[in-house]
Amino acid sequence: MIRIASVNVNGVRAAWRKGMPTWVDAAKPDFITLQEVRAANDIALGVLEDTGYTTVSHDAEAKGRAGVAVMARSEPESVREGLGEDGYFDRAGRWLETDYRLGDGSLLTLVSAYVHSGEVDTPKQDDKYRFLDRMTKRMPQLAQSADHVLVTGDLNVCHTERDLKNWKANRKKAGFLPEERAYFDGFFGEVGYVDVHRRLSGDVDGPYTWWSMRGKAFNNDTGWRIDYQMATPALAEAAVKASVDKADSWAERWSDHAPLVIDYDLSSVSA
Numbered sequence: 001m002i003r004i005a006s007v008n009v010n011g012v013r014a015a016w017r018k019g020m021p022t023w024v025d026a027a028k029p030d031f032i033t034l035q036e037v038r039a040a041n042d043i044a045l046g047v048l049e050d051t052g053y054t055t056v057s058h059d060a061e062a063k064g065r066a067g068v069a070v071m072a073r074s075e076p077e078s079v080r081e082g083l084g085e086d087g088y089f090d091r092a093g094r095w096l097e098t099d100y101r102l103g104d105g106s107l108l109t110l111v112s113a114y115v116h117s118g119e120v121d122t123p124k125q126d127d128k129y130r131f132l133d134r135m136t137k138r139m140p141q142l143a144q145s146a147d148h149v150l151v152t153g154d155l156n157v158c159h160t161e162r163d164l165k166n167w168k169a170n171r172k173k174a175g176f177l178p179e180e181r182a183y184f185d186g187f188f189g190e191v192g193y194v195d196v197h198r199r200l201s202g203d204v205d206g207p208y209t210w211w212s213m214r215g216k217a218f219n220n221d222t223g224w225r226i227d228y229q230m231a232t233p234a235l236a237e238a239a240v241k242a243s244v245d246k247a248d249s250w251a252e253r254w255s256d257h258a259p260l261v262i263d264y265d266l267s268s269v270s271a
Helices: 012-018 018-029 041-047 123-145 180-189 196-201 233-237
Strands: 001-010 031-035 054-058 068-072 079-082 094-101 106-112 149-152 228-232 239-244 260-263
Touching: 001 041, 001 106, 001 228, 001 233, 012 018, 012 123, 031 054, 031 106, 041 054, 054 094, 068 094, 079 239, 106 123, 123 149, 123 180, 180 239, 196 228, 196 239, 196 260, 228 233, 228 260
Parallel strands: 001 031, 106 149
Antiparallel strands: 001 260, 031 068, 054 068, 079 094, 094 106, 149 228, 239 260
C-alpha cells in the first residue's frame, strides 16, 4: 500500500509556517507532490529538510512564481525537469518527472505538474494550450517507459460540470473553456490515463480541491476540482481510497487548495 498526496501549497514557506507540518504528520503520505512552491530550489529544500522525506525541487526562472517539487520516503532513480523538446518550458517550474523503484520491483514515474491558470485571449492562454499540447504528447511516452505512471498536480481545468460549483457562470472563463476541457477528454480517452479521484468518488459534485480566499467560497463549498491524479490503467485499478483533506475552518487553511490523497494497493497488481 502506498499513499500519494498532491497539493498546491501557494508558497511553501507560507504553507509550512501556517500548519502544513501538522497535516504531513497526520496524513503520513509516502509521496507528496507540490505545486506553486514559489521558492528557489535551495530555499525550498531548506524548508523541507529534516522531514523524513527526500525532496526534489524544480524552480522557475521567474522569481517567486510557479515551482514544483516531489517529496518521497526514498531516493529517486532519475529526475527530469521541464516539458517539451525545444526548451520553451524548461525553466518554467511547471513539470517535474521522478522515477522510483517500488517495493514490488516495479518502476513508478511520478510527475508534479502545474498548468498555467490562463486568461482568455491573452498570451497566458496561448501558453496554457501549448503546455497542454506538450502533455498530450509526453504522457503516452511516459506510459511506455515505466510500469506505472502518475501525473499529479494543479492542472487548472475543471473537466466536467461536476467539477465546478458555479459552472454556468464560468463557461467563458479560463479553467472551464470547452477547448481546455477537450484536452481532458483526450487524457482520459485516447491517451489512456484514468482520472483516479473521479473514478473513486463517482458521479457526484466535486469533491472540490480549490476555493477562493475571497468571500464565503470556502464556507459554502463553492469550489473547483482542478487538482488531479491521472494514472495509467493498472495503477488506477490499484487505487482504493481518495480523500480531499479540507481544513476544518477557513482560519485553519494553510493554502487555498486542499491536498488530494489517494491510497494505492499494489499487492494484486502485476506491472
